[in-house]
Amino acid sequence: MKPIRDVGIIGYGAYVPRYRLPASEIVRVWKGGDGDTPITEKAVPGPDEDAATIAIEAARNALSRAGIPPARIGAVWVGSESHPYAVKPTSTIVAEAIGATPETQAGDWEFACKAGTEAMQAAFGFVASGMAAYALIVGADTAQGRPGDELEYTASAGGAAYIIGLADESLARLEGSYSYVTDTPDFFRRPGQEYPTHGSRFTGDPAYFRHVLAAARGLMEQLGTKPSDYRMAVFHQPNVKFPERAAKTLGFTDEQIRTGLLADVIGNTYAGSSLLGLTAMLDVAQPGDRLLLVSFGSGAGSDAMSFVVTDKIAERRDRAPFTQDYIRRRKVIDYGLYVRYRGKLKMH
Amino acid sequence: MAIPQNWRLQNQRYRLTGEVCNTCGAKLFPPRDVCPECAKPAYEPFQFAGKGEVYSFTVLSEALAGYEAYEPYPVALVKLQEGPLVTAQLTDVDPQDVHIGMPVEMVTRKLTEEGEDGLIVYGYKFRPVLKPAVNG
Numbered sequence A: 001m002k003p004i005r006d007v008g009i010i011g012y013g014a015y016v017p018r019y020r021l022p023a024s025e026i027v028r029v030w031k032g033g034d035g036d037t038p039i040t041e042k043a044v045p046g047p048d049e050d051a052a053t054i055a056i057e058a059a060r061n062a063l064s065r066a067g068i069p070p071a072r073i074g075a076v077w078v079g080s081e082s083h084p085y086a087v088k089p090t091s092t093i094v095a096e097a098i099g100a101t102p103e104t105q106a107g108d109w110e111f112a113c114k115a116g117t118e119a120m121q122a123a124f125g126f127v128a129s130g131m132a133a134y135a136l137i138v139g140a141d142t143a144q145g146r147p148g149d150e151l152e153y154t155a156s157a158g159g160a161a162y163i164i165g166l167a168d169e170s171l172a173r174l175e176g177s178y179s180y181v182t183d184t185p186d187f188f189r190r191p192g193q194e195y196p197t198h199g200s201r202f203t204g205d206p207a208y209f210r211h212v213l214a215a216a217r218g219l220m221e222q223l224g225t226k227p228s229d230y231r232m233a234v235f236h237q238p239n240v241k242f243p244e245r246a247a248k249t250l251g252f253t254d255e256q257i258r259t260g261l262l263a264d265v266i267g268n269t270y271a272g273s274s275l276l277g278l279t280a281m282l283d284v285a286q287p288g289d290r291l292l293l294v295s296f297g298s299g300a301g302s303d304a305m306s307f308v309v310t311d312k313i314a315e316r317r318d319r320a321p322f323t324q325d326y327i328r329r330r331k332v333i334d335y336g337l338y339v340r341y342r343g344k345l346k347m348h
Numbered sequence B: 001m002a003i004p005q006n007w008r009l010q011n012q013r014y015r016l017t018g019e020v021c022n023t024c025g026a027k028l029f030p031p032r033d034v035c036p037e038c039a040k041p042a043y044e045p046f047q048f049a050g051k052g053e054v055y056s057f058t059v060l061s062e063a064l065a066g067y068e069a070y071e072p073y074p075v076a077l078v079k080l081q082e083g084p085l086v087t088a089q090l091t092d093v094d095p096q097d098v099h100i101g102m103p104v105e106m107v108t109r110k111l112t113e114e115g116e117d118g119l120i121v122y123g124y125k126f127r128p129v130l131k132p133a134v135n136g
Ligand SMILES: [Zn+2]
Pocket: B021, B022, B023, B024, B025, B026, B035, B036, B037, B038, B039, B040
């Protein structure tokens, strides 16, 4: 899919919280110290952080890079599965905090880990149609796993924001996007339930790989591109193994996915996952580089997008912290402090 | 705090919007409509950059009601680049690492939650500057 008018990314911003829980801590508490871990450590939000505060900082970084007045943003769309309120939009909090209110569209998006890329695709259309000069999209989560569950190793916090505008102002121009969606119950959470349910057997081949591979192949077929045309690629990263296997199956090299593969050191940031991989790639990309992003959301579906970096990247990327600046800012906590920060203890 | 009062405070609390005095140029935070320097009316909104340094601080180990989740936490008087002094909680920093003159920047965080079924109140806090080079 491609809008009739050319659009792209005019600003981007990352955010990763300061705290890290090593997977070895979960093994220590739940497995007596023995066992393999899917990642090294994950990012944990501080007690005063949630999807809204993560979205706000990522959005401010995107705004700094875009260099536009916030009042010209015509849509603020936040994708998350950990919106702070069950009823009350996160997007209005973000819009107010960055100064985009009151003349703007706002809404929250949900599609498990691909809520952010879903919003991004809609923003391409919204801007291309002329309904807004600019649109802000965010993917941000503070994901939770049931204590002791395998998800607890990886469920983490972080987010990324993008300001979408017309191609001639873009630091990365959209070449096209492609979505692949089926009704697949691999992972879900019913209303009022604190923790999600996942079918372990369902998360690999019929869910993640089926959708990620089909979306990537569909996009490249539509554009006439092949893996070697891409300088870098990011695939949704619930762990390290899945995106590595998806890349290999499609014919991408380790070198191509290294920059965007952050799960080992920050975990699975859910709606932030593939979008944070893209901020990490944009932090180092050169004009002319072609970048591939493939998200995955349980339920299930994938959005694949192809971008070409423009010469505007050089002047804009230094206007906000890099993804790696946040990853380097790191304080390790133990399981006890983690339980306190994440509100896993009921005090009353 | 009542819901309407929170709503009126949002611009100053979410993003450090104050006022500037059109007579003498003084920057006001919080906004108070009268210039503390020259006593002339000052209504012009002014967006602070959110950068400053710790002017003085204390560490609270017995928190006020609603702030227990954060204790012990440092509260500082922050001198903003533009002049005013602001009282705010410091975040993303260990209390023993706070020092006078520490460069800080504004972030928007959860201030408190009014119970499990009440409002989540967001507002400014300050943290150590993440990346000194990025001040443009
Ligand atoms: Zn004055």
